[in-house]
Amino acid sequence: MRAIEEILIRKKNICKTVWFMRQAGRYLPEFQKIRSKNKNFIKLCLNSDLSSEITLQPLKRYDLDAAIIFSDILIVPYALGQDVRFTKGLGPVLSNFNIRNFNSFNNLEELQKKLRPVYDSIKKVRKKLDANKTLISFVGAPWTLLTYMFGLKKKDEKLNIEKFLKEKKIINNVLESLTEYLCLHINNQIKAGANIVQIFDSWAGLLQYDDFHTFCIEPNKKIVNFCKKKKIPVICFPKGIGKKYSIFNNLVKPDGINLDYDINPIWARQNLGDVVFQGGMHPRILLKSENLIQKEAKKYLDIFKDVPYIFNLGHGLVPETDPMKLKKLIEFVKRYK
């Protein structure tokens, strides 16, 4: 069995494994080359020849234990009919979301047809990827997708969100539908050849009290339970929730949990129970000297040395990362005893 899956399923500390969020992307010159010729990012994700090639780029350079399919969490809103654009400096820009259209959306065939290139890309990658390496699929958690779909991440964030959070019925409605679509998308990615799934709840940190339970815990739990029923190993990443990581872990019970860079790893080790730990180190540490990078990496490896731990970061690699420093870090992790 591939090491990452074995760690997630058996919860045993069998060997040192490593992969990185955003390991294929803007810090790699070979990615930049393809990207500069493909101005439309969503179209690039949906070009299965190119997206499979991009997925494999970091594995040609580095001794990583997994590939993560090159796609985006916003591919699902796109497939549901929203216009999604990535503009330099602005982040993702989505066309206005019409709740009426969303409520009348029931064309699951059309949804899957639009996402088919992602599944084709997974098939292509799995064919070329070494048998002992894991292919990771992913989705955005319903709440995080919703923040983008409703434009909550645009401007005037606080005001927007407070007013918006009063619309509980609408929110629940959308979250429930999204949960269904995401389970379908996960299942199709696994059928195409992906081995595990990671759920990104990047904006879970915006939620408090009851809203945290209803809009973050509940949808994540439903998706995790779906994965468990299908025997798909699943890692959750509820970013920015601080000490609520412990509540999240107790209630959602994923196989693995990715720590963000704000979480004190010693606290996590002591307070999160029976779970496989992943990540935690700040991605910006990679912009520092090699000495400092190794010191910080060693800190995480030492803290989690007796428990199952997959080395990764507390968020995605930043575009300024030096590919050589990443290489040295991977070698350091692999050498760690």
Ligand code: CP3
């Ligand atoms: O991790 C990987 O290497 C796989 C590919 C992947 C991308 N996005 C490619 C991408 C994954 C797993 C994602 C997840 C994603 N996308 C998240 C969750 C993780 C997180 O960052 O919190 C979110 C919130 C998004 C939405 C998104 N996509 C944003 C906010 C942006 C713009 C800002 C940014 O971080 O780059 C994107 C664009 C995007 N997605 C790029 C890549 C390689 C950059 C596109 C470019 O070249 O301009």
